[in-house]
Structures are given as structure tokens and as C-alpha cells.
Amino acid sequence: MKITRWISAALAVILLIAGGFYWLSMNHPSPNSAGAPQGGDFTLQSADGPRSLHDFRGKVVLLYFGYTFCPDICPTTLTLIGQALSSLSPAQQAQIQGIFVTVDPARDTAQKMKAYVRYFYPGLIGLTGNPQEIAAVARRYGVVYRKHKEKSGGYLIDHSAFIYLIGRHGKLRRTLPHGAPAAAIAAALRQLLQQP
């Protein structure tokens, strides 16, 4: 009797620890990078000149990485982001900046990014840069991507598809998984808006 009790207690502890590790792995964008992504300031190119994260101090920033050649994952996420933003009040919308950064700077020019992102939500900004700049920003946010050559001669880009939410002071606050419904994105944004 005592032994079974002891075993069940030990089991509960093991489960708790395992659960903790599972939770950690769920919230960990890249298994290759050590520690949680730090985020941080960056400057990249928009069609209307350079844009830095610190330009949007005081606003909540939603950051997403992808590429316009992407047929499904990126348009889906951008559509959900657009739906989430549209569901907020105009006052809330004015305090949020959505940014889409390309991981395919070879094909995605600033002009192309601008036309592309506006289709999903008028206020979105599309950013590009040279490959080194993009790689540096991606590393800081724990974004992983790599080129996958196709037999046809073209290439696709495998990429992580997290949404990063940055607080009013420029700090990375939340990471939402791919497939997060529009309502979940909107709820997370609303929550961040409430923080000073």
C-alpha cells in the first residue's frame, strides 16, 4: 500500500518534469539554437526606405518571416494575421504594426514585398535586405530557414513559421505557433496592448 503510494508519487513527479520539458520544447522555435530567441532591434529595407524596429516604439509589433514564392504557409498565416488585425478596434489597430520579412531576398524586392503584403492587410509593411542582414535578424528571432533546390531548377525555402509579438518597448514577448487561429492572434495582441 505504502509502496504503491510511493510509486504513484514518483510517477507524478516524473510526469511533471516530462511535461515541463514538453512545454519548453513547444515554446522553443528552433531545436538547434541554445536558449530562447532574444529578438532585438534591426534595420531592413521597405519600398519606402529603411525601417527599423525602434521606429515603432510605443506600438506592439507583429513580426513574421516568409517569402512571396510560398504558395500556402505564408499566404495562410498572413491571411490569419489580416483577419486578426481587422477584428480589432481602429484604436487598437493604430497601436499595432505588422511586419513581414522575406527570407528570400534574392527574389523578393522591396517593391514586390509592398504590393504583396498590402493584399493581406493594408497596414502591413514588407521588408527585405541583403542575405547577411536577413540572416542576422532571423538568427536573433530564432527563425530557421534553408534553400531546397528543386529538380526543375527552381528552389523553395523551408522555413519556420512562428509569429513573433514584440511589446511596446521593443522586447520579444510572445511566439505563436503556425496555425494559430485569427482569434488567438487577436487575443495575444489585445493582451500585449494592455501592457504599458
Place this chain on the structure above:
Amino acid sequence: MLSKFASLACACALFSTAYAPAALASAASSIRISHPYVTAVAPGQTNSAAFLVLKNTSAHDHALVSASSPAAEIVQLHTHLHVNGMMEMRQVKQIPIKAHSKTMLKHGGFHIMLIHLRKPLKPGEQVPLTLTFEDGSHQKISAPVVKLSDTLKSMPMKMDRHH
């Protein structure tokens, strides 16, 4: 006597596996296609994808092995894999449709990839698709072009469970 019987049984089995499928209905006539659509593209987007539901009404496993369309230069069967935190889109040789079951082509999963669209796809247009199954039989369908925001309201999308 026994071995003779066994070899006869063997030959029968061989015969039936080799010839029986030809006598049955073709894959195309056993597969019911529903809810087809192609997503409209954003400015500058040169690729899109077709989604649909394949229902196998027969007692035999079937598979979609290729698709073609005049809307794109290249049409491939694709899936998405979630590997090392990355979404990988990969071409697949076939999309299985098991006996008496449904295979859904949906966002984040199997899809018919339309590469290098000949012209941008606008909502309301129709995209002809020819689907070819494992026995060479095919079905022609027409899929409406739909705005992604409209499809995401009605279609449950594949959620990723991480690791």
C-alpha cells in the same frame, strides 16, 4: 496431390491479383471529388495550390498520382512536413486514398501545387484540373478560385503540433 492443389491455388491467386483489378471499376470511377478550390493570389505571387476532398467509394486502395492544369506551367502533388521546426514543402509521388475513406487536400498538408501561374488567379474564375489515378484513369474537374480569407473561415486547417 496436395502440392498440385497448392500450385493450382497459387496460380489462381496470381491470376486473380494480376487480372482482377482490370475487371473492376477504374480508380477514377471509384473516387468522388468534392469541395475543390484554388486560392486566389496576392500581387506578385506566382504560385498557388488546389485543395479538394477525395472520397474512395470502393473496397480497394487507390492513389492520386498526378494532376495537370492549363493554369500553371508546372503542376505537382505536394505535402508539408514539419521537420526541425521548419515547414518543408515536398513533392510526393502519390497521394493515397484508402478503401472506403477520405483524403483531404488542405492547408498545411497535401495539395496540388500550381507553379508558375500563366496569369494571376482572381476570385470567381474557374481552374480546370485533370487528376490521374494509379491505374491511369482520370477525372476532369473545374475548381473555383476563392479568396483565402473566405476559405479559412469555412475550412478547418491543419494545426501543427510541435514535436
